[in-house]
Each structure stands twice: as C-alpha cells, then as structure tokens.
Amino acid sequence: MQVSLIRYTPEPELTVASAARLCYSQISATQLQEKLTPTQVESLLRRVISSGHHSVLEHASFTFAIDGISRACSHQLVRHRLASYSQQSQRYVSYKAPDFVTPPSVADDPELSRQFEQAVLAAFAQYRGLVEAGVPVEDARYLLPNATTTRLVMTMNARELMHTCSIRLCVRAQWEIREIFEAIKEEVKKVAPIIGGALQIKCIIHDYCDETESCGIRPLKDES
C-alpha cells in the first residue's frame, strides 16, 4: 500500500483560521489572512477543533493517491460519502499479471500463505482464461478475488478527515483501512500539523468508548 498526499489547499491552517474568524469579525477574509499571526492561527484552530464547530474545517481539502489496496478495502473506503473518489476500473482495465494483498493473519503463516497465493493465482488464471475465450473483461472480473489490488485518488476535506479517522483509526476497523488512515494522518501532519494532530480515534476525542466492549484505550461510557 502506498498513500501520498498529492494536492491540498495551500496554507490549509491559515485558510481555516481566517474563515473561523470571519464569522465573528467586521473585516474581510482577505484582510484577515494578512493580519492573523501564527499564534492566533493556532489558537483559533485549537478552539475550532475542541468545540463542535467544525464546518470551517471544510475549507481545507486534501487529495491522496492511494495505491495497492485490496478491493475488499476500497469497497469499505468509498462508503464514506462526503469525499470524492476516482478509482481504477475493473470494467475497462484488463489485468495481465496478478497483483494482490495478503492479510497479515495469513502472511504470518507460511503454509496458509502458500495456499492463499495458490488460490489467488488460480483465480487470476481462470479470469485470463475467460478473457481469452472472449468474455468481456467486466464479466470475467467476477472471478477476481477481493484480494485484487486497486488504486484511487481520493479528495476529502479536513472536517470529514476528522470524522473518518475517528472511526477508522479504532481497533475495530479492519487492519487495511486503518493503515490507510494512519498513513493519511502522517501525510496531513507534514503540511498541517494541528489538523493532522486532531485526526484521532473517537474514544480519545470523547474520553470514553462507545462500542460494546472497550479495547482498553478508554473505558466504556458507563464506566468512565
């Protein structure tokens, strides 16, 4: 898996802070940007993040190239609807060589790992067989396994990144999508350290776990 931040709103934290300030101010957005000091930007951002007033975070958006994730994972990822996705199509792209993701629970066991690889290679061979027999690529792909890799470009704003990370950094999320958002968090931190630092599991934000069982990071709500 490779996750790279390929585009983002320039000066994302100043952008958010000046939008936040505008709501309570009599001067224009353009003037605000010139006047805010780094200390004011930080203080405004911290206040925005700790309160529930997150809409100003939407003015900063981030575009990621995500390569080499499984289709099992991409199916989960695109369920987050407040984002934009462009994904490599299995209808139009015909796979020559098998490229796939092996889950750690399988990869850690040499025998299971061998069986897994064999099964995936067999599926790819059957897929190629159908394509060569004249079946349209979009139909032959019905044999491709969830493990098959895909790539996509995803754009998400800082508010939705906060929401998505709050769910997908949780240990209850599957390992693969958790890896994506851990990588995203690191990428965002490089260019927007305060926003990046705010990409946290929901239990850390609320100081309690709202799941049925706690992993231990924070206690269940009733017990907190």
Next chain:
Amino acid sequence: MQVSLIRYTPEPELTVASAARLCYSQISATQLQEKLTPTQVESLLRRVISSGHHSVLEHASFTFAIDGISRACSHQLVRHRLASYSQQSQRYVSYKAPDFVTPPSVADDPELSRQFEQAVLAAFAQYRGLVEAGVPVEDARYLLPNATTTRLVMTMNARELMHTCSIRLCVRAQWEIREIFEAIKEEVKKVAPIIGGALQIKCIIHDYCDETESCGIRPLKDES
C-alpha cells in the same frame, strides 16, 4: 436478484406537488395538501420534472431491499453518494454455502459456465479452509470472488433516483446494475406513476447522447 420497494414516503406525488406549490403560494403546506386535485398534482409534477427545478423531488424517498447481487455490482452501487445503504457485512457474516452471480456472457456458454462455477466453488472451499484454520472471517474473505452475492437496504429520494437512473439505465452501464435500476423503476411506477415514468436514460431526457459513441437510441449531440 430481487429488488423490492419496502418503504416510501406516503402519497409521494402529493407530497412533492404541495412542496412545489408552497414556494409560490401564500397558504400553508397543510392547507395545500387538502386543496390540490389529482389533476393539479399531475400538472405540477410534470412541470417540476421537465424543468431543472428538481429539489422538491427530494421530499419523496424510497427504500429498497436488494438481494442476490454480486459484490462487483454493490461496489458500483454504493458509489452513488446521495443515498443511504446498509449492507450485509463480509467481515461479520461467515458464508457456509457458496451463493454467487454468473454473468450472462458466461451463463450462455455451457463450457464457460462450468469453468466459472468450478472456479467459484474452489474459491469458496479455500475460503472455508482459511476460516477453519483460524483465519478471521474478515481476512479469509480476501479469497472470495466478486461474483459472491450480497444484500442491502438502500434509501434514495426521487431526485437522486432520476439522476442515477439517467446514468444506470444507459446501455453503457453494466448489465447487473442496469437490471437493478430497471427493477427499481418498475417498483416506483406502482406507487408513483409520474415519478416512475420520469426515471429515464439521460439521452431520452436531453434528446441527444453525450457519450463518445451512440448506441442508436439518440444521436450524438453534434449530430442531433
């Protein structure tokens, strides 16, 4: 595949028509509903649909149970973001018996059909093998093929149904998702005939095809 309309806004067409009328009227929504005759409802709805003023169509929403579609298809379906989905989870549901979709291009050829079934059954057997070896279901499923069936509940309002049908009823859409929206159109027609009748391919709405090549239903834009 089975598509059933399980819930919808009661009196969907009266709801939309009275919301449309409210915008240009001095009486209340409640009074409007009592006063509008069936002829007025029809005339208001036809005007709303033929113009671009579709927002009032959002007040009528429709909930479908969709059973027995492939995961290839559900991955396409959930890309429509202005809708709500609850889908059977491959992380938590462990499949005992294989249940899968065979594309017509394969099913029409007995030999290909046999190969396809064999490949799917082999994949399921490998999946079961991993589960029995202690691999978590959420990881074992990486071997499951796109052909594996899934089920979901989808809620979409009439405006988004119009938009989605305009794309997914087109011959360029894959056969399986086209079947879903053809079934949806029939279901909607039973309870909201004017709205159902407005679920049309984009080329029929605009009187030209905006794709690179036309299938013949309507000419390309430059040639119309």
Next chain:
Amino acid sequence: MQVSLIRYTPEPELTVASAARLCYSQISATQLQEKLTPTQVESLLRRVISSGHHSVLEHASFTFAIDGISRACSHQLVRHRLASYSQQSQRYVSYKAPDFVTPPSVADDPELSRQFEQAVLAAFAQYRGLVEAGVPVEDARYLLPNATTTRLVMTMNARELMHTCSIRLCVRAQWEIREIFEAIKEEVKKVAPIIGGALQIKCIIHDYCDETESCGIRPLKDES
C-alpha cells in the same frame, strides 16, 4: 410558529432496526421485518443510538411543515445541508399584509414592542410603496426586515435530526431555532418514541460541554 410532521417513513423504528440487523445476518430484509419483535426492535435501536453506528438511522425520514418563522431563522435553518427544503419565495410571493416575528426580549417590554412593531410596519409600507411604483417584488423585498415570516417544508432523516438537535437544542442556539427543534422532537416522539427520545443536546449525549463556557447542564470537558 407552527411545526407539523406531515409525512414520515412508515414504521420508522422497524425500518431502522431491520436495516441494522441485515448487516450482521444471513436472511433478507423482507424476512427480517417479519421476524423482529418489538423488544428486539427497541434493543437494536438503543444499541445503534448509543454507539456511533448511525448510518442505519438514515432509512427513516421525516417531513415537516414549518410555518410562521422569521427569515432570520430560516437563513440559519437552511445551513443544515443534509436535508431538503422547499421555501416560500420572496421573489415570487408579494406580501399584502405584514406578518412578522417579535423576539421575546422585545415582546416582554411594551415600549420596545411598540417601537419594534412600528419599525416593521414602516418597512412593510415602504416595501408596498416600491412595489406600487413598479419595482419588481424580488427587489422591493430588500426593504423587508429579518422579522418577516416565511414557511417551508423540510425533510430530514433520523441521523441528521440527531445531529441537528444536538446543536440546536443547546442554550447557545438562538431561541427561535431552538423552538423549532423542540417542536420537531415532540412531533417525532409521537410516531417514533425511541428515535424522538434520542434527539438530545450534545452535552447530554457526551456527558460534557464542549463550548467555552458551560450553562450548567453538564460541566466543561476538562472539569468532567
């Protein structure tokens, strides 16, 4: 102000509960609806609400007729983007008689109240003057005050109702929009008591106040 629930998804709580169950089940949505007992529905809903897994709540949607609110208030209301609105247009509807909202802080003082009414009536008279002089209604309305009443139809699903109420029932929200959501909560409770009961201020949900100062219902986060 008058807020009436004019439409809603039939059996909203059974709808949500069966969608929630579907995710973890091998039987179809249609079968689920027949099998769930009222006790199971309640238990599923409570679990959905207390956890963060709110997407299933989107399958139940509610349509309200809202009459006699000020344009100050409607401008706030339509900022909630995950909902559908049809609002009486000031561009097309020409006001004959003044109809307006007086804030309690003014209404409680007879002298201020008299000044307020006089100012509004003067504005309406100037508006009528412009219309009679041939100024288009859409331009003459630039003189109408924020106090002028409007009416609208709003459709919002249960998930967004939970989110919006969490903000707008807070004492920091302005009195008029708070009244709307208090009325909405009462309306929803009549037909969906568990969902209605879950329409709560954010501080009650999280057990702490995330604003700068607490009103006393719950302590600030650091002090909790």
Next chain:
Amino acid sequence: MQVSLIRYTPEPELTVASAARLCYSQISATQLQEKLTPTQVESLLRRVISSGHHSVLEHASFTFAIDGISRACSHQLVRHRLASYSQQSQRYVSYKAPDFVTPPSVADDPELSRQFEQAVLAAFAQYRGLVEAGVPVEDARYLLPNATTTRLVMTMNARELMHTCSIRLCVRAQWEIREIFEAIKEEVKKVAPIIGGALQIKCIIHDYCDETESCGIRPLKDES
C-alpha cells in the same frame, strides 16, 4: 460586491485530468501527473466536461471571499448544499454603520433611491435603538432589512461550480446572485481556463431552454 478567489487546489486541471486517466489506466496517480502533456490534459478535460462523467471534477476545489452582498442574496446562495460556507454572523457582530445593497431597479430612479436609503437608515436607527436599550444583538437584528450586507467564505468544487453556474447564470436568476457567479467564472478562468470556460448556463450546455418561457438565448425544448 467583491468576489476574490483566495485559495484553490494547485494545478487544478492537471489534477482533474490525471484522476480521469487513472480510471482507465494501469499506472499510478503520481506517475500520471508526470506523464500527461498539456495537450493531453486539455483533451481529457474537454471529454470529461462534454460527457456526463463529472465526478473527477470534484478533485479541484476553489475558495472565494465574497464581500458586500445582501442577506437576501446570501440566503439564496447557501441553499446550494454541496459547498462549504463561513458567514459573518448577525448574532455576534453588532453593526455600527449601515452598509447595504441597493437593487439597480431602485438605484436607477433618484426618487426611489432616496426613499430606499431613507427606509434602510431608519431601520438601522431602530436596530441601534434596540441594542442601546439592552436588546441582544441577535434579536435586534430582526429589524435589519434584507438589503444589509454580509460577507462569507465559500468553498465549492469544480463539479458543483458547473452545476451552480448552469442555474445561476440564467437570466431567471436574480441579478445579485448572477453577478456573484459571473465574477466567480472570471476568477476561475484566470487559473483554470478550461474549467472556467465550462461554467455555462444550462441552456447553452443542453442547446435548449427547459424553463416555461425562453429569454431567446436558446429555444424551448419542444421548439428546438
């Protein structure tokens, strides 16, 4: 009114083109960006725009500072829900001096203009009177007219800009919001000429008018 583009996704057209190409390609988003020539970018973008496949346009987003528009206009503007807004609050900002918008239909007539200004100034004076009498600013503002100016920061992606311009550049839109989107179009053209050029009225896009009466730019659908 002043509309300035204050932030945008760097290289917006290359971003969109490489996302479009990714869907049909076997190489990564990062590699695509290096490989696409300006001619390819233009050709990909033109194809995206003329077809209905607009989702890739969402990866380019644009943030505008909009100053000096009326609250009548901002109430219309924020009805476009697929965008982010931060608006100067009339609840927290107390207006000292009157600042307002005069519609051209009034401004063109000296006598009407004088009446209009007088009415607005009277309303402001009453507003100040209430504030000085201790009425909260958020309630005193009920006397402020629609003409009162406001300012906001708005972020919208290129897909939604296309949709919004298709409606708001139409002669049926009110003059003030049309001015905003004409200014937006000019701003976008400076940094993304192909996208800016695609910001067109719906009748120009479809080659027919879908309103009840045509202004003459394009004929009604039945007559085209």
